[in-house]
Amino acid sequence: xxxxxxxxxxxxxxxxxxxxxxxxxxxxxxxxxxxxxxxxxxxxxxxxxxxxxxxxxxxxxxxxxxxxxxxxxxxxxxxxxxxxxxxxxxxxxxxxxxxxxxxxxxxxxxxxxxxxxxxxxxxxxxxxxxxxxxxxxxxxxxxxxxxxxxxxxxxxxxxxxxxxxxxxxxxxxxxxxxxxxxxxxxxxxxxxxxxxxxxxxxxxxxxxxxxxxxxxxxxxxxxxxxxxxxxxxxxxxxxxxxxxxxxxxxxxxxxxxxxxxxxxxxxxxxxxxxxxxxxxxxxxxxxxxxxxxxxxxxxxxxxxxxxxxxxxxxxxxxxx
Numbered sequence: 630x631x632x633x634x635x636x637x638x639x640x641x642x643x644x645x646x647x648x649x650x651x652x653x654x655x656x657x658x659x660x661x662x663x664x665x666x667x668x669x670x671x672x673x674x675x676x677x678x679x680x681x682x683x684x685x686x687x688x689x690x691x692x693x694x695x696x697x698x699x700x701x702x703x704x705x706x707x708x709x710x711x712x713x714x715x716x717x718x719x720x721x722x723x724x725x726x727x728x729x730x731x732x733x734x735x736x737x738x739x740x741x742x743x744x745x746x747x748x749x750x751x752x753x754x755x756x757x758x759x760x761x762x763x764x765x766x767x768x769x770x771x772x773x774x775x776x777x778x779x780x781x782x783x784x785x786x787x788x789x790x791x792x793x794x795x796x797x798x799x800x801x802x803x804x805x806x807x808x809x810x811x812x813x814x815x816x817x818x819x820x821x822x823x824x825x826x827x828x829x830x831x832x833x834x835x836x837x838x839x840x841x842x843x844x845x846x847x848x849x850x851x852x853x854x855x856x857x858x859x860x861x862x863x864x865x866x867x868x869x870x871x872x873x874x875x876x877x878x879x880x881x882x883x884x885x886x887x888x889x890x891x892x893x894x895x896x897x898x899x900x901x902x903x904x905x906x907x908x909x910x911x912x913x914x915x916x917x918x919x920x921x922x923x924x925x926x927x928x929x930x931x932x933x934x935x936x937x938x939x940x941x942x943x944x945x946x947x948x949x
Contacts, residue, residue, distance in 0.1 A: 639663040639687035642694030649801040650849035673716040682724040707766040714770030733789040737771040749908040795868035799845035800933035819886040829891040833898035836876030841906040844926035868907035
């Protein structure tokens with residue numbers, strides 16, 4: 630067991646979806662929370678990262694900082710997704726080694742697995758087949774981060790571990806309708822359609838792909854659990870072990886938002902991986918399971934979206 634009480638804990642990427650959830654969860658751990666605002670520290674810069682870690686001297690690190698986005702963002706900005714995520718991983722991991730960080734948690738993603746991986750996806754599926762082309766740039770960078778942690782553990786004896794969250798959503802998400810992930814983008818689209826009293830809602834793809842979704846505060850709780858209880862080079866999946874089709878997800882989002890129009894599927898747009906649900910038996914064996922169901926999570930995500938007028942549709946219309 631690794632005790633967090635009394636430790637200086639750095640959440641790299643504390644303003645992001647996962648980072649902000651980690652800050653909420655760690656507030657009850659009797660530790661000193663450290664944050665590195667991006668306007669002060671560019672984690673893509675080795676010099677700035679090194680300087681910050683040298684001065685802050687964290688005992689434990691959660692690497693939640695990343696360049697993230699949905700299919701459209703990955704397709705249109707591949708260089709940013711590859712370069713930025715490579716640099717963040719390399720700089721934070723090396724600075725942690727140099728300054729003798731006691732424990733580091735690297736956050737990957739289930740997009741690291743092959744496009745046609747066995748389902749549910751076991752951790753052993755890593756590097757056993759071609760990646761999904763619509764997010765391969767992000768996936769390659771995350772795989773490099775995983776291997777970096779394993780290499781530092783092997784060569785230097787660093788207690789660096791890696792977890793692979795499934796599709797996350799919740800408070801603090803990016804609700805941009807083109808750059809965001811599927812859940813926040815759908816919430817924003819359905820909200821706009823309801824407010825504008827549109828008769829139909831267009832969704833990318835066929836609606837047939839199957840996906841797994843984990844509420845971000847559940848993910849943060851699982852990450853803290855692993856930080857305390859896990860120490861091994863093998864990666865660990867974070868998920869619910871259950872799945873829905875995109876069409877079923879759209880139906881749930883429309884019900885939560887209150888949009889009762891027609892849903893149209895644009896099959897000319899990419900679906901991405903046909904099916905992606907994780908094998909969470911390794912995490913379950915350590916005594917952790919998700920608590921927030923999908924419908925409850927969607928309601929909480931939508932409530933957060935409505936409570937932040939700079940993100941809500943009404944504010945966007947006022948700026949138009």
